[in-house]
Amino acid sequence: MVWGRRRRARRWLDGWEQVAETALPQWSLLDDRERARLGARVEHLVRRKHWEAARGFELTQEVVITIAASAGLLALGLDRDCYRHVKAVVVHPKTFTSHGVRATHVRGVVTRGPQRLLGHARDGRGPVMLSWRAVRRDVRHPERRQNVVVHEFAHKLDSADGLFDGTPEITDRADRAEWVQVCNREYRRLRRRPEPDPVLRRYATKSPAEFFSVASEVFLMQPLALEEHHPELYRVLCGYYGQDPAGRERHP
Ligand SMILES: [Zn+2]
Incomplete structure (x- = not known):
């Protein structure tokens, strides 16, 4: 099982730069040092987090690397362990519905309606959940200047200190x-x-x-x-x- 996961991660990481170049409008602005650093962030996310597809959706290199590249870009200047509370990334094909405890705006939900979600990052150790349709829309329409991956992973940075209050961990x-x-x-x-x-x-x-x-x-x-x-x-x-x-x- 672990061996299978390692092979899957290696397959996703092979040639990751081509996917990142398409996924990130900022790619052409990054120098060699930043691209190498981004690569380390992407590899860490791909290898160390549990990646899961919801409702029969299939994870491909495009899906995983597109998400990891945006999350990695946000973390370019942060510690490698900044996403230590993110144990899993769950990708849904389209918008999805929140189950269990009703999530509200205050708890970090992106929604177009009361329950239809584009992304969701529970505080604590819950997974980051994303709609691939929403992620892909942001990639295809950079002129909208939105990035649901960055949005949800920022929620995780915010709640890393245990509080969901708009202030991430700042030690000084x-x-x-x-x-x-x-x-x-x-x-x-x-x-x-x-x-x-x-x-x-x-x-x-x-x-x-x-x-x-x-x-x-x-x-x-x-x-x-x-x-x-x-x-x-x-x-x-x-x-x-x-x-x-x-x-x-x-x-x-
Ligand atoms: Zn939010």
């Missing part, structure tokens, strides 16, 4: 205090704002946790616009994520 006390101050201010401003924000979509006002996940998506998908419209938020995100995506876009 001064950095943490600055994070809380900046994010609280930006979140309150966004909620009060009568007109739509140029970069942060309305969903970010649901809760501090959703604010963090939406901001994390924008950090990677529209870094120049985020830096322009929310420079302080951009700066604390750079500090936490240990990368500067806007700098990458300015100096490819």
